[in-house]
Amino acid sequence: METESTMKPKRPANPLALAVLGLLLEQPMHPHAIATTLRERELDRAFKVTTGSLYDVVRSLERAGWIAAQETARVGGRPERTVYTHTGQGREQFVAWLDELIRVPAKEYPKFISAISYLGALGRQAAREALTERAGHLAAEADRARAAWRDVVDAGRAPRLFMLELEYALRMIEAELAWVEQVAADIDSGTLAWPVAA
Amino acid sequence: METESTMKPKRPANPLALAVLGLLLEQPMHPHAIATTLRERELDRAFKVTTGSLYDVVRSLERAGWIAAQETARVGGRPERTVYTHTGQGREQFVAWLDELIRVPAKEYPKFISAISYLGALGRQAAREALTERAGHLAAEADRARAAWRDVVDAGRAPRLFMLELEYALRMIEAELAWVEQVAADIDSGTLAWPVAA
DNA sequence: ATCCGATCAGTCGGATCCGAGTATGTGCGC
DNA sequence: GCGCACATACTCGGATCCGACTGATCGGAT
Numbered sequence: 001m002e003t004e005s006t007m008k009p010k011r012p013a014n015p016l017a018l019a020v021l022g023l024l025l026e027q028p029m030h031p032h033a034i035a036t037t038l039r040e041r042e043l044d045r046a047f048k049v050t051t052g053s054l055y056d057v058v059r060s061l062e063r064a065g066w067i068a069a070q071e072t073a074r075v076g077g078r079p080e081r082t083v084y085t086h087t088g089q090g091r092e093q094f095v096a097w098l099d100e101l102i103r104v105p106a107k108e109y110p111k112f113i114s115a116i117s118y119l120g121a122l123g124r125q126a127a128r129e130a131l132t133e134r135a136g137h138l139a140a141e142a143d144r145a146r147a148a149w150r151d152v153v154d155a156g157r158a159p160r161l162f163m164l165e166l167e168y169a170l171r172m173i174e175a176e177l178a179w180v181e182q183v184a185a186d187i188d189s190g191t192l193a194w195p196v197a198a
Numbered sequence: 199m200e201t202e203s204t205m206k207p208k209r210p211a212n213p214l215a216l217a218v219l220g221l222l223l224e225q226p227m228h229p230h231a232i233a234t235t236l237r238e239r240e241l242d243r244a245f246k247v248t249t250g251s252l253y254d255v256v257r258s259l260e261r262a263g264w265i266a267a268q269e270t271a272r273v274g275g276r277p278e279r280t281v282y283t284h285t286g287q288g289r290e291q292f293v294a295w296l297d298e299l300i301r302v303p304a305k306e307y308p309k310f311i312s313a314i315s316y317l318g319a320l321g322r323q324a325a326r327e328a329l330t331e332r333a334g335h336l337a338a339e340a341d342r343a344r345a346a347w348r349d350v351v352d353a354g355r356a357p358r359l360f361m362l363e364l365e366y367a368l369r370m371i372e373a374e375l376a377w378v379e380q381v382a383a384d385i386d387s388g389t390l391a392w393p394v395a396a
Numbered sequence: 397a398t399c400c401g402a403t404c405a406g407t408c409g410g411a412t413c414c415g416a417g418t419a420t421g422t423g424c425g426c
Numbered sequence: 427g428c429g430c431a432c433a434t435a436c437t438c439g440g441a442t443c444c445g446a447c448t449g450a451t452c453g454g455a456t
Contacts, residue, residue, distance in 0.1 A: 013411095013412080014412080014413085015307065015309055015312040018312055018313070018316065019312065019315070019316075022315075022316050022319065025319070030435080030436095031435080031436075032434065032435045032436075033435095035435095036434095043315060045311075046307065046311045046312045046314075046315045047307065047312055047315075048307050048413095048414095050413075050414050050415075051414080051415085051435090051436075051437095052413065052414035052415065052416090052437090052438090053412080053413055053414060054414095055436070055437080056411095056412065056413070056414085057412095060411090060412090080435080080436085081434090081435065081436090082436095094319070095319065095320065098313055098316055098317075098319060098320055099320060099324065099328050101309055101310065101312070101313035102310070102313050102314075102317070102320070102325070102328035102329060102331075102332055103328045103331045103332055103335075104331075104332065104335060105310070105332060105335050105336060105339065105374075106308075106309045106310070108306075108308055108309070109213065109244065109245065109246050110304075110306050110308075111213055111299055111304045111306070112299065112300070112303070112304070112366075113243075113244045113363050113366060113367065114213040114216055114217065114244045114245055114299070115216070115296055115299035115300050116244075116300075116362050116363040116366055117217070117220075117241060117244045117245075117363045118216065118217075118220050118296055119296075119300070119359070119362060120359050120360070121220065121223070121292070121293065121296060122293065122296055122297060122300070126297065127300070130297050130300035130301045131300060133300075133301045133302075134300055134301055134302070134303060137301075137302060137303050138303060141303065159391050159393050160390060160391065161317070161318050161390060161391065161392060161393060162318070164314050164317060164381065165311050165314040165315045167377075168310075168311060168314055168374075168377055169311065171373055171374075171376075171377045172370065172373055172374065174373070175369055175370055175372070175373030176303075176366075176369075176370065178369075179365075179366055179369045183362065192358060192359060193357050193358065193359065194359060195357050195359060211441095211442080212442080212443085228405080228406095229405080229406075230404065230405045230406070231405095233405095234404095246443095246444095248443075248444050248445075249405090249406075249407095249444080249445090250407090250408090250443065250444040250445065250446090251442080251443055251444060252444095253406070253407080254441095254442065254443070254444090255442095258441095258442090278405080278406085279404090279405065279406090280406095
């Protein structure tokens, strides 16, 4: 039996909460503004921003005491806007959370890995084709990322620090592309044995 | 207004369903056996196998008509076991799903990316330390993966085809490690400007 | 004989997720 | 001065997820 005082109010699981906190640290906002700001800054590349989840996340952040409702006003006949601020605790927890996310790699389950696990079932030829198509998509994505990076950083429109996440994504895409191309080549050359009926 | 016949019964979202299907294609099984088999084969590296989700996933697969209950028997006084088989439709859909997962890269939201987006907030020094610790974890993980790969493939205990998923994971870890080390080094050398107060 | 921990097989309910919906306000073309 | 697309701001409910629990059985050490 655990009393209320002994149980720790574990942090929100949804990374979107991190984004919310990050914005509120700059200035108070209402949820809708948070969503639009996130999209403006293209942080929706890194966070899955869906309205439904956003309001849930904000509520749970409030329950945890990391943010607090500041005022709730109505302009015209529109729905009310509730403006939230971060709390002192919120600031601390934000940094702690961030720190841990960086320090210790979280176990993830990318869909591609699950698919590779059953690649054999696709048959040699179909696998080769599917991989080749993927390689095309990846190459295109990498190009887009490189272009976006050049546009911003080379032009001096923002320091590299703020493009790190794009840089990382690019490196990962490149690595995946290299591997996919290698496997496709190994299928072609017969280097990769295909023990299953195909 | 859409009638029942016109609406397509979209495929299960949870990749665990793919794993279930994959096993049932080999032979009929009951959920508990599916879970243990998945763990034996270490497919729980690629799929998040939790009992709760498993039973949900099986139910939804049955609703979709991709698998079917074959018999439900009781041995002794234990809970009943319901054995499931794949259906013809299940076989087709499995391949189609697999094919698409390979062909088109899905948008993912790794936690690390969300953290990098706010790396600036950590401050120069703390960021450098956190990244260094991560690098350590990643290096250890890479070592483990390399060892596991050698154990199995070099020893000829299984063909490379069945280790692809481990190979892929390893390549991605290596790429991430390289990037993390680079950024840490750039912080040290002052190459990476830190515009925010720190 | 019997007690204990591991194994077997599955249920349950709370938490979370998120797409679709609601309802008003604003700007602009004609 | 009317219609209509778009923006504003949030709510709702179904679907899904998953940790914690139940409760029986089995094997072996005592």
